[in-house]
Amino acid sequence: MSAALDIRAYRQSPGLVVHAFRGTSDALNVCFAGIGLGPDEVQPIEFARTATMDGRDNALFISDGTRSWFNRPGLLENVAKLVEEYAAEIGARIVRTLGHSMGGFMALILPSVTRVDVAVAYAPQASVHPEIAGDDMRWMNWRARIGTHRIRSVTDHLNDTTRYYVFHGKHPRERFQRDRFAPRENLMHIVIPATVHNVPQRLRRAGILDKVTGACFDGRLTALRELLAPLGARYRKPGSFEPIAPSADLVAGGPDTSLAGDNHDQL
Secondary structure, three states: OOOOOOOEEEEEEOOEEEEEEOOOOOEEEEEEOOOOOOOOOOOOOOOHHHHOOOOOOEEEEEEEOOOOOOOOOOHHHHHHHHHHHHHHHHOOOEEEEEEEOHHHHHHHHHHHOOOOOEEEEEOOOOOOOOOOOOOOOOOHHHHOOOOOOOOOOHHHHOOOOOEEEEEEEOOHHHHHHHOOOOOEOOEEEEEEOOOOOOHHHHHHHOOOHHHHHHHHHHOOHHHHHHHHHHHOOEEEOOOOOOOOOOHHHHHOOOOOOHHHOOOOEEO
């Protein structure tokens, strides 16, 4: 374990707080905060040692105090510009994103507007739009505050060049988000048994959170499989899983394919 990390305030504007860490590598890891616990407080820095790879990599820690899932006007573009400027400032050749829950959602959306080589998302929402995930009643105190949804679904914003790693728990409570993701050639979708929304906490208890994140960052799939095998983790193959239809379609009588959620192979 390294000494205390020198993470410093970098930028601040209404509803947005950014901290930065200077590492020694040529990688920049952008870590997005989740909702947090205090509704009137700026979220604390999350994944400090994981995002910096224990002090090796450069990192930006981004907290959206409005909890908008990137729906706040101009926020996505502002964050993309900030990341590009910092990457140029430090000479980063590799850019990666990381986050849990809302932070994971944002980690998956940022590559739609700026170059990101790898995105790692732990228990991200697929959508918070009332027509897409209206059957998921979680986080409604924040979701109800979103005036205009510029982002209907994560899947609308995925590209063909970023490598995406998405982790979910197998608990039924997660199905409304987990089962609206469709694996694709550049998106590895991993499902962990006996886990709800607390995916990073589960990995941390197993002593493998940093190693799993690092394996995703570096594209070391054999190491990733070996790390996750003791947890009974499974992954969904592209084309093997039909996602749940939008909640508005289900209300209108469309097919609910969510019970096909165990159609995946063991790692």
